[in-house]
Amino acid sequence: MSVSFSDYLAQVKSRIREISVHELKEMIGRQKDDLTVLDVREPEEFENGIIKGATTVPRGYVELRIEQVQPDRDKPIAVICAGGTRSALSALSLQGLGYQDVVSVSGGMGAWVRAGYELDHPRRLTKEQQARYARQIILPQLGEAGQQKLLDSKVLLVGAGGLGSPTALYLAAGGVGTIGIIDNDKVDTSNLQRQILHSEGAAGTPKVQSATETLRRLNSDVKIVTYEERLTSENVMRIFEGWDVVVDGTDNFPTRYLINDACVFLGIPNVHGSIYHFDGQCTIFNHGDGPCYRCLYPEPPPPELAPSCAEAGVLGAICGVVGTMQAVETIKVLLEMGDDLTGRLVSFDALKMSFRELKVRRDPHCLVCSEHPQITELIDYEQFCTVTF
Ligand SMILES: [Zn+2]
Structure with a gap:
């Protein structure tokens, strides 16, 4: 028996919890560090901005990377996309992986923008930079933000x-x-x-x-x-x-x-x-x-x-x-x-x-880095060896 996409999506939505952008705004204010806002759009969709502090993982990588983003399955995750469809599919998938506190943001970034809430505009790497550094950007510990930091x-x-x-x-x-x-x-x-x-x-x-x-x-x-x-x-x-x-x-x-x-x-x-x-x-x-x-x-x-x-x-x-x-x-x-x-x-x-x-430990009486240093000026020692490796 075949199921139309709209029926399938209705089924998915019946099995997850959806929140409005207003509730999301309130959650961000209340849960600050505990909450992961997971933006599952594609990189080219970020042009107009993301929610400040959001973690971006394209829909296709959500299951693959979520444990690196949030290893603790009890911590809250709010998934957002452009309109609320991909976030719903992702939320169900995360529930399947054992995440206990997942919500999908109804209306997505479109609704967030229409509500007039604040957007963050992270700098983006150029296409050339994305290609050049691809093999290290893909490391979750580094990512595009890490690459940007290296470039700075x-x-x-x-x-x-x-x-x-x-x-x-x-x-x-x-x-x-x-x-x-x-x-x-x-x-x-x-x-x-x-x-x-x-x-x-x-x-x-x-x-x-x-x-x-x-x-x-x-x-x-x-x-x-x-x-x-x-x-x-x-x-x-x-x-x-x-x-x-x-x-x-x-x-x-x-x-x-x-x-x-x-x-x-x-x-x-x-x-x-x-x-x-x-x-x-x-x-x-x-x-x-x-x-x-x-x-x-x-x-x-x-x-x-x-x-x-x-x-x-x-x-x-x-x-x-x-x-x-x-x-x-x-x-x-x-x-x-x-x-x-x-x-x-x-x-x-x-x-x-x-x-x-x-x-190797810090010496509390170190001549130069202790609280009461004896050396407070630079010293030119005798140059008895000029060979450098
Ligand atoms: Zn020292």
Whole structure:
């Protein structure tokens, strides 16, 4: 026996609860954070706006994604579409999945607009951006809002070398909107074994220039800001001001302490990576309640005890591992996603391919980040090693 669509829809509506847009407006005011307003229209229908705070999942994905949107089946969900039909079908489906408190908004967004209720106009990615970032936008933890946030983010990389190269490439590929690079070196043939931002043709040119060209070829969406200078106490505050995250890809002590102290003074998270021979480390300093670099190492070692940089060999691919970890952690910090490496230091031994994790804690008496710091000005330590990875 066949059933007409209108009969079927009547059956569906008899099995769900419908509310008016006025009741929805009242629920939003009353239940604020508890209520999920699920807008099941297609992206091209959002042009005229959505309800502020609504989660958008097209009708075709409702069953697939609802557990990521709202894992708790007892929490209230109000489903809305353009006119109240797709929302009714979705509501029945959600009930079938065990959601206990689902309503469909009768009249949908059409009625909401006619009632004169407020609309939010989220910025939309362009068609090109939607296509380019499709594989990460589809991640529910990221979504279009996350991508928009990345595009609005500003990340400063200190060093366009072995660590800075993979970090820069992945941040640019992922659409971090503004990437700053500070480096005063020129590309040397001996860099090419690990510094994958640069290629043979760039030998002899400034690394910031070579890096800019490479990143522009990869993603013209990204704005590149360069500083062809050596970081000192004179310029660090000027250069660091205004960035969301600083990524430390250097490996000399004076710069490392300068980066740390400036990040503490300016309140910028510092995604730190380092490598030595076959070992690599990654952590985040000066973020949340985590430590800064001086909490772990209050002062630099005396020059005679520092490892001799000229002799420090490194396998290029190890820079790739650590620099990529820094890119991942940077994106997590920007999107406040997952459990980032704040308070934890991951170290890995490439020869054994084993990873270890150390808890690192804030020192309440830290020289620079404690309540009563002894260091309140930047210090230029003696430059006893100028080799950067
Ligand atoms: Zn500290």
